Amino acid sequence: MQWDIVIGLEIHVQLATKTKIFSGSSTAFGAEPNTQASAVDLAMPGTLPVPNEQAFRYAVMFGLAVNAEIGRRSVFDRKNYFYPDLPKGYQTTQLDHPIIGPGFVDIDLADGSSKRVRIHHAHLEEDAGKSLHEDFHGMTGIDLNRAGTPLIEVVTEPDMNSAEEAVAFARKLHSLVTSLGICDGDMSQGSLRFDVNISLKPKGSEELGTRTETKNLNSFRFMEQAIAHEVERQMDILEDGGRVIQETRLYNGERNESRSMRSKEEANDYRYFPCPDLLPVVIDDAFIQSARDLLPELPDERKARFREQYGLNNYDARLLSEDASMAAFFEETASHGKDAKLAANWVLGEFSARLNAEDKTVTQAPITGAQLGQLVARIADNTVSSSGAKKVFEALWKGDGDNADAIIEARGLKQVSDTGALEQMVDEVLAGMPDQVAQYQRETDPKKQKKMLGGFMGPLMKASKGQGNPKLFNEILLKKLNN
Amino acid sequence: MHNKSVAELSRELESGKISSVELTREFLDRIKAEDGQYNSFITVTEDQAMADAKAADEQRAAGKASVWTGVPFAHKDIFCTNGVATTAGSKMLANFVPPYDATVTANFRTAGAVCLGKTNMDEFAMGSSNESSFFGPVTNPWGLSSGDKRVPGGSSGGSAAAIAARLVPAATATDTGGSIRQPAALCGITGLKPTYGRVSRYGMIAFASSLDQGGTMARTAEDNALMLNVMAGFDPKDSTCVDRAVPDYTATLNEPLKGLRVGLPKEYFSDQLSPAMEQQVRNAVKEYEKLGATVTEVSLPHAKLAIAAYYVIAPAEASANLSRFDGVRYGYRCEDPKDLNDLYTRTRAEGFGGEVKRRILVGTYALSAGYFDAYYLKAQKVRRLIQQDFINAFKDVDVLMSPVTPSPAFVQGEKTSDPVTMYLEDVFTIAVNLAGVPAMSVPAGFVDGLPVGLQIIGNYFEEARLLNTAHQFQQVTDWHQKLPQ
Numbered sequence: 022m023q024w025d026i027v028i029g030l031e032i033h034v035q036l037a038t039k040t041k042i043f044s045g046s047s048t049a050f051g052a053e054p055n056t057q058a059s060a061v062d063l064a065m066p067g068t069l070p071v072p073n074e075q076a077f078r079y080a081v082m083f084g085l086a087v088n089a090e091i092g093r094r095s096v097f098d099r100k101n102y103f104y105p106d107l108p109k110g111y112q113t114t115q116l117d118h119p120i121i122g123p124g125f126v127d128i129d130l131a132d133g134s135s136k137r138v139r140i141h142h143a144h145l146e147e148d149a150g151k152s153l154h155e156d157f158h159g160m161t162g163i164d165l166n167r168a169g170t171p172l173i174e175v176v177t178e179p180d181m182n183s184a185e186e187a188v189a190f191a192r193k194l195h196s197l198v199t200s201l202g203i204c205d206g207d208m209s210q211g212s213l214r215f216d217v218n219i220s221l222k223p224k225g226s227e228e229l230g231t232r233t234e235t236k237n238l239n240s241f242r243f244m245e246q247a248i249a250h251e252v253e254r255q256m257d258i259l260e261d262g263g264r265v266i267q268e269t270r271l272y273n274g275e276r277n278e279s280r281s282m283r284s285k286e287e288a289n290d291y292r293y294f295p296c297p298d299l300l301p302v303v304i305d306d307a308f309i310q311s312a313r314d315l316l317p318e319l320p321d322e323r324k325a326r327f328r329e330q331y332g333l334n335n336y337d338a339r340l341l342s343e344d345a346s347m348a349a350f351f352e353e354t355a356s357h358g359k360d361a362k363l364a365a366n367w368v369l370g371e372f373s374a375r376l377n378a379e380d381k382t383v384t385q386a387p388i389t390g391a392q393l394g395q396l397v398a399r400i401a402d403n404t405v406s407s408s409g410a411k412k413v414f415e416a417l418w419k420g421d422g423d424n425a426d427a428i429i430e431a432r433g434l435k436q437v438s439d440t441g442a443l444e445q446m447v448d449e450v451l452a453g454m455p456d457q458v459a460q461y462q463r464e465t466d467p468k469k470q471k472k473m474l475g476g477f478m479g480p481l482m483k484a485s486k487g488q489g490n491p492k493l494f495n496e497i498l499l500k501k502l503n504n
Numbered sequence: 505m506h507n508k509s510v511a512e513l514s515r516e517l518e519s520g521k522i523s524s525v526e527l528t529r530e531f532l533d534r535i536k537a538e539d540g541q542y543n544s545f546i547t548v549t550e551d552q553a554m555a556d557a558k559a560a561d562e563q564r565a566a567g568k569a570s571v572w573t574g575v576p577f578a579h580k581d582i583f584c585t586n587g588v589a590t591t592a593g594s595k596m597l598a599n600f601v602p603p604y605d606a607t608v609t610a611n612f613r614t615a616g617a618v619c620l621g622k623t624n625m626d627e628f629a630m631g632s633s634n635e636s637s638f639f640g641p642v643t644n645p646w647g648l649s650s651g652d653k654r655v656p657g658g659s660s661g662g663s664a665a666a667i668a669a670r671l672v673p674a675a676t677a678t679d680t681g682g683s684i685r686q687p688a689a690l691c692g693i694t695g696l697k698p699t700y701g702r703v704s705r706y707g708m709i710a711f712a713s714s715l716d717q718g719g720t721m722a723r724t725a726e727d728n729a730l731m732l733n734v735m736a737g738f739d740p741k742d743s744t745c746v747d748r749a750v751p752d753y754t755a756t757l758n759e760p761l762k763g764l765r766v767g768l769p770k771e772y773f774s775d776q777l778s779p780a781m782e783q784q785v786r787n788a789v790k791e792y793e794k795l796g797a798t799v800t801e802v803s804l805p806h807a808k809l810a811i812a813a814y815y816v817i818a819p820a821e822a823s824a825n826l827s828r829f830d831g832v833r834y835g836y837r838c839e840d841p842k843d844l845n846d847l848y849t850r851t852r853a854e855g856f857g858g859e860v861k862r863r864i865l866v867g868t869y870a871l872s873a874g875y876f877d878a879y880y881l882k883a884q885k886v887r888r889l890i891q892q893d894f895i896n897a898f899k900d901v902d903v904l905m906s907p908v909t910p911s912p913a914f915v916q917g918e919k920t921s922d923p924v925t926m927y928l929e930d931v932f933t934i935a936v937n938l939a940g941v942p943a944m945s946v947p948a949g950f951v952d953g954l955p956v957g958l959q960i961i962g963n964y965f966e967e968a969r970l971l972n973t974a975h976q977f978q979q980v981t982d983w984h985q986k987l988p989q
Contacts (some may be wrong), residue, residue: 062605064828066597067584067606070741099824101871103848110827162843163832227745292871294880297713297821319906 023224026252027232028250032194034171034204035148042147042171043070043113046442050210052103054153054164060171064108069298074170077302079203081312083173087140087199089124095302101292106162114174116293119144120304121173122352126197127321128189129339130503138190146449148172179218184248188241189313192343196320198419200345205492208239219251221259230255233263235279243274244502249419250277267271323348325353325469331361340369346383350390357394360401367397367427371414388417396425403490408482411436436490440497446484448495450477461502474498505530506670507987510727513673514571516566518563521838524564524574528557528618528876531576535620535671539643541648544656544666546581547589548621556618563616573616578675582629583609583620583718584707592639592709593625596829596836596855606707607739608718619701623675624662628826629683629711632929634661635920637860644913645988647671647954651914654913654954657687657929663721664691668988674722674731675767678708680715681814681907685945688721689908689957690841692947694974694984695721696728699965701746702730704739705814710825712818714745715937725974727945729753740753743883748965753842756968758974760798764973767901770835772805772932772959776910784949784956785907788977792905795976797908802901804893809886810935811927814896816870817938821861855895862923886933887938894939894961903973905959906932908945912954932959942967947983 028258041048044061061068077095084091099111121143129135150168152161157427166393175194195213205212220232226234230448235251250272255265257432271456272278318326323342327333333341341351351368358364371395376386396413399405405413405425413428422428429435437443454477461473481494505513505527532550560574562663572964584602585591586609587613591597605613612619626636634642641735644656645668656665660677667675677684679697688695696719703718710716717870718887720731733754738747762791766789773782788800829839831851839852857863870879897904911927919926936943941964948958958977978984 062600062834065584065602065834066590066592066600066605066709066828067582067602067705069706069744071741071743101824101827103827103830105830105844108828108833109824110830115907209769289871292824292873292876294820294824294876297744298710433848439635455877 024221024256024259025224025226026182027220027222027229028181028183028248029218029232030175030177030190031216031234032191033148033216034083034175034198035212036076036171036173036203037205038073038075038171038500039041039406042073042075042076042145044169048168049167054162054404056166056259057161057164058150058168062108062165064110070113070296072147072299072302073171076145077120077304078308078312079171079201080143080173080450081309082203082316083143083198083202083302084121084124085309085316086201087121087124087126089143089161090122092120092122093304094118095120095304097142097145097296097299098293099296102289104149104152105161106152106165106168108150108165108168112149113296113299113433114146118301121174126190128186128193130189132434133335136180136186138180138186139174139314141178143151143175146172153439158365163426170442179220179271184245184252185336187248188245190214191244193239193320196343196345200320202317203412209459214239217244217248219248219253219254219255220265221252225451230259231267233267234267234269235269236282238274239275243272244256246274246277247272248452249277250279254279254312281380296300317345321352331355331365333362333365337369338363341365344383350383350386353390353496354394354397357391358401358449360397360398363401364394364397367393371411375418387420391425399425399429403436403438403492405429405434408492409436420432433488433489437485437488438490438493440493443485443489446481447494447501450480450484451501458502505672506534508673509724510575510577510673510730511724512746513575514730517574517604518569519668524557524560524618525554527574528553528576528620529686531620531672531864536680538669539666539671542643542645542665542669542671543640544624544642544662544669544671545578545621545639546591546662549588549619550586553618553620556944560616560618562582570615572612572734572743574618575674576620576672577612578620578663578666578672580660580675580676580677581608582625582709583676584709585609585619587624590622590623590709591639592629593627593639594856594860595638597709598638598836598872600835602707604707607704607741607889608681608735609707611734612676612970617734619689620672623660623666626659626661626683628709628715628822628861629659629678629680630685630822630859630863631658631771632682632857632926633888633916633919634658634687635858635916636898638857641916643916646690646692647913648989650953652915653799655690655916657690657913658827658910659683659687660695660721662685664688664695667691667721667723669695674727676718676721676731676735677721678716678718679937680717681937682930684721685908685933685943685957685959686930687790688945689818689959690955691989692914692955692983693721693723694725694728694944694946694978694985695719696732696944696967696970697936698732698736698871698967699746699942700937702942702965702967703735704745705741706739706741710821712821713825715814715818716820717937725944725971726754726757728944729757729975732971734962736967746965748937751968753890753968756972761792761976764792764795765901766792766797766799767802767904768799769804769807769897769904769906770801771804772832772906776928777907778930778951780909780951781907781909781911781956784951785958787907787959788948788981789905790978795980799902800898802904804895804897804935805935806886806889807935810890810938811931813883813886813890813931814934814938815866817887818881819863819867820880821971821977823864823871826856826860829934859923871883888936891939892939893909894963895936897961902963906959906961908932908957908959909949912951912956936961942970944970944974946977947986948981949983953989955971955986
C-alpha cells in the first residue's frame, strides 16, 4: 500500500534576552547549578512574576518575520502539573490568546521547487529547570538556572510530507531566529528544540491518521533519522493491520531507536486557567512598530539581494543567505575578493568543506572573511593559481601566516604572468622538443591535439618552477604551435 | 500607654515623654503576660524589636523621625519578613524563614516602625474563625467573662485580637473574602481593605491572587489612615499593583460629611441578619444622618450569587497557588519518601490542614476538563455582574453601608463541623472582593456584650473618603474605645 506522510512541528525557541521572562535573573548558559535562580524563579512564597518587555519584542519580531498576525491582547495561563524542576507547580504559558496568530514560512526544496508551511500560532512561555539524574547516588538533582528562561513555542500546521520538507522547514526556522538575533540557535544546548508530530494515511485519503509526537531531537540529522524511523515504525504497524497509538515518543539519536514516553490516556489534565498574577498585555501599534524597526534583513530578502547584487544562482544564493553568520562571512569575503562568484565558490567549497570536516560553525572558523577575500582577490588577478591558492588557504587555516600576500610571497607561490618571460620559456621548451612539435603540427584531430598539448605543460611548469600562469602558458603555446 | 492610638503614641514619642525602648518594652511585657489566653502571636521577635526601638530612638534624637518612627506594631504572619519565620499559619511553612521582605514589610521598616512579631491567622488565610491555624485557635478578648471562648473571626484573627487586647496598637492584615473586616467587626476594632491593586502583594503569601489585598487594622480610623500612608503605592514587583498617585490619607479625615450620599443595599438587610444586629447598624446610619448624610436604599441585584462564585474562583486560584508547596525546595518535607510520588503526596497530606485540602480539592475539581466552563467560566461571568452592580450603585451614592457579619462572635467549635455555615459568615463581605472595591469595618455597637461592625464600602480608590467617613463617626461615638472585660 502507498502511504502519505503527514508531519507537523512544534518548536521551542529560547529567546536570547539577558534576563528571564518573569524575573531579573540572568539567562546565561553554563553557570554553576542554581546560581541564576532568584526567589521568584524558586517560587518562594509571596513572590510574583513581572513580564520582561524584551521577550515580547522578540516574539513580535518573530511574528512579523513569519508574516503572522500579532495578538493585540496577550493573555498568560497557568498549565498545572507537578514536577520537581517546575518550581511553581504550574508553567506560565499562553493558551487561548497567544502573542502570535496564524502566519507562514516558504521553504526551498532540493528539486528547486518551494513550498509554503503554515504557522498555526506561536506563544510565549517560561522554560522549566533541569533534573539531573546522574552523580547523586540514586537521587535527582535540580538545577533551576534555566527555569523562567523565555521561550516561544511555534506550532505549525501539518503541512509537511517528508523528512526532507520537515528538515528544510527546521533549517529555515533556525535561519530566521538566528538572523533576527532573538535566539542563539545552539541546538546542542537546547536553545532550539523540535518536536515532530507524524501520522500516515493511505495515499490520497482525506482523513488524517493517528499521530505520534517524537521529542528530543537536538540536531537536524537526528530529526531526519527520527522521522524516517517513525515513518517506518508506523508503516510496519499499519501494514500488519495494526493501529498506531496516540503517544509521545522519545528518540535516542545515538542508537536510532525510540520508546514510548506516555500515551494519550496517561496525559495530564493541565487545568489551564488565566494567570491572576499577570494582567493581559496589550500590544499596540507603537510597540509593533518598535519591533519592526529592529528587524534585520531576513533570509528570503537576503537571498534575493545576493542574486541581484552578486549575480549568484538561486542555489548558491540560498546556501549563503540561510545562516546569518555564513551570509556575513560571504559578504566580507566578496567585499575583499573582487570576484563575487569566485568568492561564493570558495566559501561554499573549500571553506564549508573544511568546517564540516572539523565540525565547526562559521563563527568558530579560524579565518576571517577578509582573509579569505584577500586570497580570492589574488586568484582573480592571477597572482596565484588555484592549486597554489589551496596551499595558501591551508596555511591561513592553520595559522601559518595571517594574510594571503605574505604567504604567497614567503612560499613562492606567485604565478609568473609576465607574457614576455613566459613566451621566452615557451620558445626555449619548444626548441628542445622539435619532434613533438612536428608531431603536433601534423595531427588533424583537435581532440588528440588537445591531449598532446598537455605534454608541453609539464616541462613548462618545470621550467617556470611551478610559477607560470597555466592559462597564459596555454594561450602562448597555441599561438606558437599554430603558426 | 497601651491604651493609646498610634497617632497619640507618635506624639508622645515626639514630645519625649516616652522612648520607643520603653514603649516597646511595655507592649512586649503585655504580650508575655496576656497572650497565653489569646494565642494571637505565632512569633514574638523580642530581641529584634528592642534593637529596632533603640535605633528608632537614635533616629528621633537625630531629628530624622517620621510619624511611625519607634511605634510598635505587628505583621500578620502572611507577610514575608527577612530572617524571621513566616508561616501563613501552616505546618507546611512552620520552618520557613524567607530571605526577603514583602514590599509592605519593607515599607514599615523604612518608616521606622518597630515590629513586635507575627500574628496568628487561619492556615493560608482560609477561614473565618482562626480555628484552622496549625498554631492553634485564637481566642477573642471579647465575651470571655461569660465563660465561653469565642472566635476572633478570620483569617486575620490574630491581628484583630492582639489589637483588641491592647497587645499592639496596630497590625497589618489581608482580606480575600472578608478576612480584615469580619475579624475587625468581631473584635470591635477598625479595619480597612483597600482597592485591589492599591497595596503591593509582593511577599504576601498568596491564597487567591485576584482577590487578596493587604490592608490595615487598628483601633481608630485615623490610625488606619496612618498605616495606609505607609502601605499604599505602586510596586514594580507586582504586575497587578496600580500606578496611581497616593494621597495623604490623614489630610481629609476632618472633612465634614454634610451631603454625603449613603446607600443601604437592601440585599444586605436580609433574613440572614439577626434583628438585634440590624438595629445596631441602623442606629449607626442614624448617626450619619445627624452628621448631614442623606440615606437611600439601593440594590446589588447579584449579591446572592457572590458566595457561590467566590467559592469557585478562590479555590481554583488557591489550587494552583499552593502547588509550590511540594517538599522540594523549602518548607515541610515528609520523612523518608520512597519516591517522587510519595514525596509529593505525603508532604502535602501531612503538611496541609483540612480546610486547605478541602479548598485545593474544590479548586482542582472546578478547573478540571469537562467542568471548567460550568464552574470557573460561569463564576467569572457572575463576578463581572457583581462588579457592574457596584459600578451602578456608585452612580447614585458615595458610600454603601451594611452589616459586616450576620451575627456577633460565635463560640469556638460551633461552626467547624459545617463548612457551608462557616462560609456564610462572609455573606456581606465577599462581593466587595469580587468587585475589587475598598471597604471598612467600623465598631458600631454591641449585641449581648459582643462588638458589632458597620461595613462602609467605597468606590474604586476612594479609601480617603472611607477613612474620612469612619473618622467622623468616631468623633461622635466611642464604640471603638470600649475595652473588653
